[in-house]
Amino acid sequence: MNRLPVAERREQLIEAALAVASRDGIDAATVRAVAAEAGVSLGVVHYCFQDKDELLRAMAHAITSANLERSLGELPLEATDPESVIESVIDALWTGIRESRGPQLLSYELTTSSLRHAELNQVAIEQYRGQWAAAEQVLDLVERSAHVSWSVPRGTLARTIVAVVDGFSLAWLVDGDSEAARNGLQGFGRFLATVAIPASLEADAAATLA
Template sequence: MNRMPVAERREQLVEAALAVASRDGIEAATVRAVAAEAGVSLGVVHYCFQDKDELLRAMAHAITERNTVQGLDQIPRGLPVAEVLELAIDALWASISSTRGSQLLSYELTTSSLRHPELNQVAIEQYRGQWAAAEYVLDVVGKAAGVTWALPSEELSRIVVAVVDGYSLGWLVDGNADLALRGLRGLGGYLATLAVPIENGAPGSGAPMDDDAVAPQSDESPA
């Protein structure tokens, strides 16, 4: 094999682990399988990572980092909240539904983390990332539509993450993408009822609305 500095080799191995685990499941991501996927011999993995667990943690970190939301910068301003939300949700679902293996791997990583002390931090990092991402998206959407939200953004992001998680799981099980997307659009409709227009002279818009502030739902995608 081509010689390569450790740092670069590590990235390659993480990539290989991600490929194997997304395709065949986290249990299939053995040291041997990762080495074979990367086209290197067995010893290389333990030369670059102290443990198999360290490799798995690096892989989890990579897949979590990759879940950053994309394409939010091109959301047009001045649209009604409901429409902005629909755009955001459609984009989110497109990115989720096109990466089934990664989605499934994310849930496998979460449950594995909750069982094995060596992966202790993985799950909480995953969800901290998702809650923060949801909060950020809600902030961007709110600014694009000129509204604020009737609920604290931590609660709202929890709602978004929970609902997206729930529908993603359901979709993984039954394979019905349309049903899931319709459900998520419903979440968008619910969120729209929580939008409060900014009194400021700015050209806001969207669903005005009372808050009878009931609340919870929410989640940001684990893609």
């Protein structure tokens, strides 16, 4: 095999761990399986990572980042009325989820594992801090492109968004009913629209005054 500087080898092993764990579950991501997936001999893993836990933490960090990029990457916004903006945002979000079943399931496995094993202590809370922040960014986006503000505190609303997406995603992982998940999320989107108050009047007035 070709020699690599340790930093690049780490990235490769993280990718391999992600592939194994997404495909076969977190329990299948043994040191040996990861080494085999990367086409590397056993000792390399312990040369690049002190622990198996350090590898898992790095993998968790990687998948969390990937999830956030996927959530915020697309978002084509053309419409301006709140209902349409929210609908298209949810559609893009849900499409991203349903196309990554393995990583999605792995995320929940990581969350529960983190809550049980002290070595992965910070993983779960980092996942959710990231998701809550991402949800707030989505709220910002809708605010700006639909010219609305929210009648509910942003933090509360962001937490609700994450909870609802989590809940429907989990149910979809179990029974595979994509239509039910999509419909449920769109129903939540219509609720979201009811707590969006048109800010055009006050905003325009403020802009005019300035």
